[in-house]
Amino acid sequence: MKSKIFASFADAVADIPDGSVVGFGGFAVVGVPINLYGALTKQGAKRLTCVSNGTRGGATMPEEAPTMEWLIRNDQVVKAICSFTAPTRASQRLALTEYVDKGLIEAELVPQGTLAERMRAAGAGIPAFYTPAAVGTELAEGRETRIFNGREYLLEEALPLDYAFIRAWKADEAGNLLFRRSQRNFNPLMAMAARVTIVEVEEDFLPRGMIDPDDVHLPGIYVHRMVKIPPPPDGWWPMRPAEVAKYEAERSAR
Amino acid sequence: MSDAKGLTRQQMCDRLAMEFEDGWIVNLGIGIPTLCSNYDFGDNEIIFHAENGVIGYGPLTGAGNEDLHLVNAGGQHVTLRPGAAIVHHADSFGLIRSGRIDVTVLGAYEVAANGDFANWKMAGQKGGGIGGAMDLAACAKHVFVAMEQTTRRGAPRLVERCAIPVTAKGVVDLVITNYGLFAITAQGMELKEIAPGISVEEVKATTGCALIVPREVPPVKMRG
Numbered sequence: 001m002k003s004k005i006f007a008s009f010a011d012a013v014a015d016i017p018d019g020s021v022v023g024f025g026g027f028a029v030v031g032v033p034i035n036l037y038g039a040l041t042k043q044g045a046k047r048l049t050c051v052s053n054g055t056r057g058g059a060t061m062p063e064e065a066p067t068m069e070w071l072i073r074n075d076q077v078v079k080a081i082c083s084f085t086a087p088t089r090a091s092q093r094l095a096l097t098e099y100v101d102k103g104l105i106e107a108e109l110v111p112q113g114t115l116a117e118r119m120r121a122a123g124a125g126i127p128a129f130y131t132p133a134a135v136g137t138e139l140a141e142g143r144e145t146r147i148f149n150g151r152e153y154l155l156e157e158a159l160p161l162d163y164a165f166i167r168a169w170k171a172d173e174a175g176n177l178l179f180r181r182s183q184r185n186f187n188p189l190m191a192m193a194a195r196v197t198i199v200e201v202e203e204d205f206l207p208r209g210m211i212d213p214d215d216v217h218l219p220g221i222y223v224h225r226m227v228k229i230p231p232p233p234d235g236w237w238p239m240r241p242a243e244v245a246k247y248e249a250e251r252s253a254r
Numbered sequence: 255m256s257d258a259k260g261l262t263r264q265q266m267c268d269r270l271a272m273e274f275e276d277g278w279i280v281n282l283g284i285g286i287p288t289l290c291s292n293y294d295f296g297d298n299e300i301i302f303h304a305e306n307g308v309i310g311y312g313p314l315t316g317a318g319n320e321d322l323h324l325v326n327a328g329g330q331h332v333t334l335r336p337g338a339a340i341v342h343h344a345d346s347f348g349l350i351r352s353g354r355i356d357v358t359v360l361g362a363y364e365v366a367a368n369g370d371f372a373n374w375k376m377a378g379q380k381g382g383g384i385g386g387a388m389d390l391a392a393c394a395k396h397v398f399v400a401m402e403q404t405t406r407r408g409a410p411r412l413v414e415r416c417a418i419p420v421t422a423k424g425v426v427d428l429v430i431t432n433y434g435l436f437a438i439t440a441q442g443m444e445l446k447e448i449a450p451g452i453s454v455e456e457v458k459a460t461t462g463c464a465l466i467v468p469r470e471v472p473p474v475k476m477r478g
Contacts, residue, residue, distance in 0.1 A: 028329030085381030113347030113389030120344035133389040136423040181323035
């Protein structure tokens with residue numbers, strides 16, 4: 001079988017076609033495929049539908065670290081599906097807001113649990129499901145609901161992806177993945193919903209058999225391409241708040 | 255803070271935390287509610303759940319000691335308590351929707367006398383920030399809200415009906431503001447306890463709905 005290990009992020013994303021539906025893992029910087037965002041921006045695929053919890057991570061990443069915001073500013077995105085489509089702080093400015101205001105991007109706002117379940121359903125071969133979240137709100141207006149056991153539920157459809165871009169802690173050569181702490185978040189779900197999963201991996205690749213089958217978080221059958229993240233400054237890694245402050249100070253001095 | 259009168263944010267959260275019972279699974283929203291985890295629960299074991307799949311997190315980490323793989327729902331670096339477990343997002347919200355969360359404490363722009371509340375979209379805003387709030391509000395056994403009594407401009411946040419899009423309908427049990435503790439009852443909004451230095455008249459004047467006021471309103475219970 002062909003190796004799943006790719007030499008560079010550029011190689012791993014080279015063939016992503018225009019019009020793809022791409023899901024990105026990560027929650028508040030942790031597990032965000034920062035390097036793959038950067039590579040896809042350089043690669044330049046257009047008319048993308050991008051799925052992620054938000055278009056930007058939390059504050060613990062420098063402003064210039066790649067996020068979905070990069071793809072938006074590079075005119076690559078036609079639709080964003082997220083649980084945050086507005087700034088979370090008054091001081092925050094999002095490219096998404098600007099592009100939505102200009103009518104260049106459609107933003108679909110989805111409750112976070114519904115977003116996760118839409119990925120899970122896609123990965124589980126389930127076309128749709130009913131959830132109590134968002135019933136009675138603006139998001140449910142004009143949509144199908146149904147009463148089960150006296151309670152109203154909203155119909156939601158699975159969200160299959162062409163590509164999943166994710167970040168993992170450890171991987172073996174078979175593509176079996178381990179995530180560390182809250183890095184797991186959306187990452188396995190994006191992979192299971194996708195036809196092709198591309199992973200940026202933090203630790204050196206392990207030979208087959210070095211991850212106990214009982215310990216695997218995401219089986220290698222869901223994983224197609226992997227790239228080892230180089231150390232900084234060549235690769236992007238989450239930073240401590242103090243390190244972000246130092247980075248931003250150095251950047252403004254440059 | 256928009257209004258320095260009455261309770262501090264920590265005192266507000268301490269008061270809600272007093273309601274948590276031994277063994278409860280508690281989910282804290284971002285903003286003011288995160289302060290609930292600072293309360294000293296003594297011998298009571300409280301399990302804090304964060305929507306990003308962390309079950310059993312502890313206090314915030316000090317600067318320099320952050321584990322860069324571990325944050326709470328607000329993206330703050332936290333610690334894990336012994337016995338903690340990690341799940342992915344679908345399982346995290348599976349446990350929310352299936353009713354495992356005993357209480358969620360959320361911030362809000364408005365809470366109505368019928369238990370509706372709004373916290374994801376400001377008036378006139380395009381898009382919004384829902385995060386996990388709609389799932390939590392619809393499915394937690396109890397929904398508590400921690401917010402300021404009024405907006406920066408002095409408009410009431412406790413209202414007859416929400417003017418902005420709601421997060422969930424008829425779900426709020428208890429609201430703490432810097433002016434006092436309020437319960438949503440079948441009869442409407444009731445003032446349960448009042449903050450030190452605040453008069454009933456001040457509470458009424460800053461509340462946008464009919465308020466049930468008992469003859470004697472006790473002061474807000476304080477820690478210790």
